[in-house]
Structures are given as structure tokens and as C-alpha cells.
Amino acid sequence: MPLRTxxxxxxxxxxPVDQGVLSANRKLVDDVNxxxxxxxxxxxxxxxxxxxxxxxxxxxxxxxxxTVSAWNDRVQAAMFRPxxxxxxxxxxxxxxxxxxxxxxxxxxxxxxxxxxWKLELAGRIADKRPWTAEQLxxxxxxxxxxxxxxxxxxxxxGQWSGPNLRHFLQRVGADLTAKYVxxxxxxxxxxxIDMATALHPQTILATRYAGExxxxxxxxxLRLRTSTKLGxxxxxxxxxxxxxxxxxxxFWSRQGFNWFAGI
Amino acid sequence: xxxxxxxxxPGHERRLHPLPVRIMHWTNAVAVFIMIGSGxxxxxxxxxxxxLHFPDAVVIGxxxxxxxxxxxxxxxxxxxxxxxYLCYGIxxxxxxxxxxxxxxxxxxATVGAALRFRLRHDDLTHYNAVQKVxxxxxxxxxxxxxxxxxxxxxxxxxxxxxSLFGTFQTIRLVHFLCMAxxxxxxxxxxxxxxxxxQSLVAxxxxxxxxxxxxxxxxxxxxVPATGAP
Numbered sequence: 001m002p003l004r005t006x007x008x009x010x011x012x013x014x015x016p017v018d019q020g021v022l023s024a025n026r027k028l029v030d031d032v033n034x035x036x037x038x039x040x041x042x043x044x045x046x047x048x049x050x051x052x053x054x055x056x057x058x059x060x061x062x063x064x065x066x067t068v069s070a071w072n073d074r075v076q077a078a079m080f081r082p083x084x085x086x087x088x089x090x091x092x093x094x095x096x097x098x099x100x101x102x103x104x105x106x107x108x109x110x111x112x113x114x115x116x117w118k119l120e121l122a123g124r125i126a127d128k129r130p131w132t133a134e135q136l137x138x139x140x141x142x143x144x145x146x147x148x149x150x151x152x153x154x155x156x157x158g159q160w161s162g163p164n165l166r167h168f169l170q171r172v173g174a175d176l177t178a179k180y181v182x183x184x185x186x187x188x189x190x191x192x193i194d195m196a197t198a199l200h201p202q203t204i205l206a207t208r209y210a211g212e213x214x215x216x217x218x219x220x221x222l223r224l225r226t227s228t229k230l231g232x233x234x235x236x237x238x239x240x241x242x243x244x245x246x247x248x249x250x251f252w253s254r255q256g257f258n259w260f261a262g263i
Numbered sequence: 264x265x266x267x268x269x270x271x272x273p274g275h276e277r278r279l280h281p282l283p284v285r286i287m288h289w290t291n292a293v294a295v296f297i298m299i300g301s302g303x304x305x306x307x308x309x310x311x312x313x314x315l316h317f318p319d320a321v322v323i324g325x326x327x328x329x330x331x332x333x334x335x336x337x338x339x340x341x342x343x344x345x346x347x348y349l350c351y352g353i354x355x356x357x358x359x360x361x362x363x364x365x366x367x368x369x370x371x372a373t374v375g376a377a378l379r380f381r382l383r384h385d386d387l388t389h390y391n392a393v394q395k396v397x398x399x400x401x402x403x404x405x406x407x408x409x410x411x412x413x414x415x416x417x418x419x420x421x422x423x424x425x426s427l428f429g430t431f432q433t434i435r436l437v438h439f440l441c442m443a444x445x446x447x448x449x450x451x452x453x454x455x456x457x458x459x460x461q462s463l464v465a466x467x468x469x470x471x472x473x474x475x476x477x478x479x480x481x482x483x484x485x486v487p488a489t490g491a492p
Binding site: 057066068154227228255258 | 306308309323325326328329331332335339416417418419420422431432435
């Protein structure tokens with residue numbers, strides 16, 4: 001005799017199901033044949049034609065989708081591991097030159113004149129004196145060989161170097177408890193990142209690629225390169241760095257792309 | 264036992280597809296529809312196979328950002344509903360009862376019978392071996408598509424997980440192949456449901472009442488658990 005009787009789950013039927021189920025469908029089951037399978041497959045194909053309409057742009061739908069996207073921003077911020085380093089790679093894996101990406105084609109690029117260019121500082125920063133390219137390029141450099149992940153799905157390994165953003169923000173007396181760091185760019189592009197990402201050890205103001213000064217298509221004279229965001233968050237041709245607590249939509253988030261865009 | 268004792272408590276009548284299963288089935292149908300359609304839109308922006316672009320007519324979202332918005336909205340429904348389904352299936356004993364044991368020989372025999380349209384349907388409440396393999400397989404694929412999706416979404420935050428797959432493009436490929444497997448499953452699943460419309464109705468109404476369960480629950484200890492033939 002067993003010591004313990006196994007009690008069936010309360011969700012489990014203890015008796016077999018009524019076989020009337022079968023008799024009710026007997027004719028249909030017998031009727032399953034090649035012709036009907038083909039007919040069913042054609043109906044199924046026709047069904048796919050009904051999905052062509054796009055409701056995404058309708059105001060209430062877009063509002064709901066953007067609400068979820070904003071919720072996803074918060075989830076991603078909670079998931080962010082401030083000290084967790086992204087995988088790094090060897091110099092042999094670096095793709096040269098890097099892949100161009102912007103909101104326009106490479107032919108429409110307007111290069112920045114490094115000789116007259118100055119980096120402006122704004123917002124919650126104590127020392128707002130502008131920086132020349134020469135001054136910035138003289139700062140200690142950090143090199144990272146990391147994966148660039150584009151929201152479209154492609155990726156490549158890039159070798160970036162330049163001043164560490166955390167060190168730079170400390171140097172100019174930025175409020176490191178502020179929420180956001182904004183980058184206003186020469187091509188009227190604006191992107192922003194959360195302060196936790198700005199302070200991540202693999203977030204730099206890149207001035208070089210594979211040891212050489214970055215060229216015009218890739219952000220000369222100064223661009224952001226962080227290992228924890230999708231490609232589009234990495235602002236190029238930076239003109240102004242602003243530290244602030246006020247959230248304003250950025251170039252891509254205004255169009256409906258996710259703002260946090262963490263990877 | 265008089266039949267009236269079952270009818271006296273109609274609220275506890277058990278149907279072929281219990282209400283939680285029906286709710287989760289149709290929630291999942293909506294979620295999978297959103298995930299596949301928006302996933303195809305995202306795929307089109309940087310295709311894995313040069314010969315494969317999904318036509319605009321079958322993708323969800325006219326522009327890339329809409330496809331992404333739908334995908335990262337649908338993922339919550341798919342994952343939360345899927346977790347609820349797994350918990351229910353394990354806790355209720357439904358998986359154990361419906362999907363196990365699986366025999367290789369029986370599976371091959373059932374495949375042979377099905378291909379010759381000689382499949383017997385003596386007991387509709389029991390899955391045949393092929394159904395068991397397919398339903399268990401699709402659950403595992405569902406889990407893998409979520410895991411590969413997490414690795415795609417967060418290859419840095421979950422770099423340990425992502426490294427199990429290899430390169431970033433490998434993760435995309437795994438995620439894509441899981442989608443392809445689900446689409447193949449759906450073609451068969453929906454075709455069969457359309458062939459036997461009663462099965463579609465049953466997934467809405469619950470299907471026929473399973474007798475005896477209302478009272479059996481009360482004195483379940485007295486009923487042998489392995490009463491089914």
C-alpha cells in the first residue's frame with residue numbers, strides 16, 4: 001500500500017471526456033481529404049491579403065503606442081547595469097572605414113570646419129567656457145573597440161578613441177545628478193542620453209577612429225560613442241553639450257523611435 | 264450518481280477547452296499576429312536574405328518606427344500571456360496530461376497515417392503523437408524566440424546570454440528561424456481549423472461539456488486519477 005495517495009490536480013478532469021465530441025464531428029473528420037486541404041490552403045492565402053491597412057498613424061493608436069514606448073524607456077533604465085561593460089573586440093576585427101549613417105545621404109553631408117569650430121557648453125555646467133578642437137584633442141584619450149548596433153539590424157566592430165565623457169563632465173563641473181545630457185549638432189540634429197549612460201565607463205567623446213582623426217562623414221571634429229545605445233543615439237558633429245533635468249523630444253524620438261534605445 | 268447532481272452546479276461545468284485556455288489562446292493569436300507583421304517590417308530594413316523582402320501589404324507599420332512600436336508593444340502581450348500559459352499548463356497538469364508521454368515510434372506511425380489521410384480520430388480529447396510533438400515543439404520555439412529576442416534587444420545588458428548565440432547576426436538568424444517555424448505551424452494549424460470549423464467554434468465557446476468534473480472535484484480523492492482509458 002502506498003504511503004501517500006497522489007491527489008489529482010483540481011484543474012484536471014478525473015473522467016474521460018464525452019465521446020459525443022467525436023460523433024458530432026464524425027462527418028467532418030471523415031471528410032478530410034486532399035481537395036479540402038487545398039481549398040483550405042487557398043482560403044488561408046486569401047486571408048493574408050486583408051492585413052494591408054495601416055492604423056499606426058491614427059491619433060489614438062499612435063498615442064497608445066508612444067505611451068508603451070515611454071514605459072519601455074523606464075523599463076530599460078531599470079534594466080541598465082551602470083558598471084557592466086559591453087563586449088570588446090580585437091583590432092583585427094575592426095571594419096575600416098566605419099559605416100555611414102545619418103538622416104540624409106552621404107552626398108548631402110556638410111563638413112564642419114575644425115579650425116573655427118568650438119564646443120559650447122550649456123545647462124547645469126559650472127564652467128561653460130567653449131572648447132576648441134585643439135584643446136579637446138589634447139585631453140587624455142580612451143580607446144574602445146565595440147560593436148555598433150543599428151536599429152535597422154546591421155552591426156559592425158569599430159575602434160573609437162577620445163576623452164571619456166564622465167571625466168569631461170567632471171572636469172567642466174557638470175551636475176552629475178541631473179537627468180539628461182543633450183547633444184545639439186551642426187546638422188540640426190539633437191539627441192540625448194540619460195545620465196547613467198553618460199557616466200558609463202564606455203561612453204566617450206570620440207575624436208579618432210582606428211587611430212586616425214575621424215573623417216567628416218563620421219562626425220569630425222567631435223561625436224559621441226557609447227557602447228550601450230543603438231547607433232542613432234550616437235550624435236555626430238556635436239556643437240553643444242547641455243546638461244539638464246528637462247526632457248525634450250529628440251530628432252528620432254519626435255518621429256516615434258524609442259528614446260532610451262539601450263542595447 | 265444521478266445526472267442532476269452535475270447540472271445543479273453549472274458554474275463549475277468543465278468544457279473541452281477551459282475558459283483560461285480560450286482567453287490565452289486568442290490573446291496569443293493577437294500577439295503573434297502583431298509580432299510577426301511588425302517583425303517582418305523590421306526585417307525589411309536590413310534583410311538577412313537578399314531574395315527575401317516581405318511585401319508592404321503583409322507587414323504592420325508603414326514606416327520603420329511604427330513597426331518597432333508595434334513590436335515592442337506586442338512583446339508585452341506575447342511574453343506575459345505566454346508566462347501565464349506556462350504557469351497554467353504546469354500547475355493544472357494540462358501539459359503532463361496532454362503532451363506526455365511522447366513516443367518516437369508512435370510519432371512516425373502517425374506521420375505515415377496522416378500523409379495517407381488514414382489518421383484515426385477515435386478520441387478527440389487525446390492528442391496523437393504528431394500533435395504532441397508539434398504542440399510541445401511550438402511551446403519550445405515560443406520560449407526560444409523570446410530568449411533570442413531578449414538577446415537582440417539587449418546584447419550588452421544581457422551580453423552573457425547574447426554570447427551563447429555567437430555574433431549579433433546569429434541572434435537575428437535564430438530569431439528569424441523561430442518566426443519561420445511559427446509561421447509554418449500556423450499555416451497547418453489555421454488550415455486544419457478552417458477545414459473543421461467546429462474546432463474553431465469550440466475554441467470560442469469552449470466546446471462540449473466534460474461530464475462529472477464538478478462533483479469529482481469535491482470528492483476527487485475517491486476517484487482514481489488514472490481513470491481515463
